[in-house]
Amino acid sequence: MSQTPQPSPPTPKIHFGALVTPIAAVALIGINLVTGLLLTNTASQGQVETSHLEALKRNRQNSQSLEQNLQTYSGKITQLNEALPKEADIPDFIESVTTTAETEEVTATLNFTSNVPSANKDKLWFIPLSLAITGANDNLMNFLQKIKRGSFQIRFEHLEVEAPAGLESSLVTARISGVLFVAADFAKGGE
Numbered sequence: 001m002s003q004t005p006q007p008s009p010p011t012p013k014i015h016f017g018a019l020v021t022p023i024a025a026v027a028l029i030g031i032n033l034v035t036g037l038l039l040t041n042t043a044s045q046g047q048v049e050t051s052h053l054e055a056l057k058r059n060r061q062n063s064q065s066l067e068q069n070l071q072t073y074s075g076k077i078t079q080l081n082e083a084l085p086k087e088a089d090i091p092d093f094i095e096s097v098t099t100t101a102e103t104e105e106v107t108a109t110l111n112f113t114s115n116v117p118s119a120n121k122d123k124l125w126f127i128p129l130s131l132a133i134t135g136a137n138d139n140l141m142n143f144l145q146k147i148k149r150g151s152f153q154i155r156f157e158h159l160e161v162e163a164p165a166g167l168e169s170s171l172v173t174a175r176i177s178g179v180l181f182v183a184a185d186f187a188k189g190g191e
Contacts, residue, residue: 084125084183085152093152093180097131100150104143106135113177117186125186126155126179134173137163144174153181 085093094110101108113128120126133140148154156178163172 084181085186086183087186096150096152097147100143100146101133104135104139104146106133106139106143108133108143112180117182119184123184125182125184127182127186128177128179129154131176131178132173133176134171136170137172140172140174144176155179155181 097108097110109132111130113130115127117125117127133143135143144156148156156176158177160175161172162174164170
């Protein structure tokens with residue numbers, strides 16, 4: 001008996017096209033994701049760099065503005081310091097008080113409570129003073145206005161007034177404490 005050859009079982013044919021397509025799709029998705037992440041990362045990095053650049057520009061502008069303000073205020077401080085009296089100018093201040101008192105027909109007594117200048121929190125130099133003034137009310141007010149508007153910078157800090165009750169034309173006595181602003185280099189005189 002002869003055997004007839006039996007056909008061999010069919011070899012399964014694998015269609016790589018069917019397998020390649022899903023793999024290719026996954027690969028393309030992966031590449032797109034990576035490319036997207038890289039582009040997003042690059043874009044974010046660019047935005048961060050732009051933000052830093054803008055911040056640096058603002059800082060530079062602020063710095064330039066501060067430098068300009070410093071120059072302006074330094075100039076003003078220098079002018080103010082030149083305008084404020086030095087130790088050698090104190091006799092002129094005393095003369096100014098005396099002359100104004102005579103002109104306004106009041107009696108004024110000026111005392112410096114210290115002969116050494118002090119600086120306040122704003123670094124302005126001053127000498128404390130006290131002033132006692134006696135005269136008619138109107139004359140006393142005129143005296144104070146003229147002293148305040150004079151060429152010397154004074155700040156009145158405390159005012160105490162004594163006036164006889166009921167007598168409008170009587171003499172009034174005022175006691176004032178305050179400060180006379182002076183130059184930072186006060187003790188150097190006019191140097």
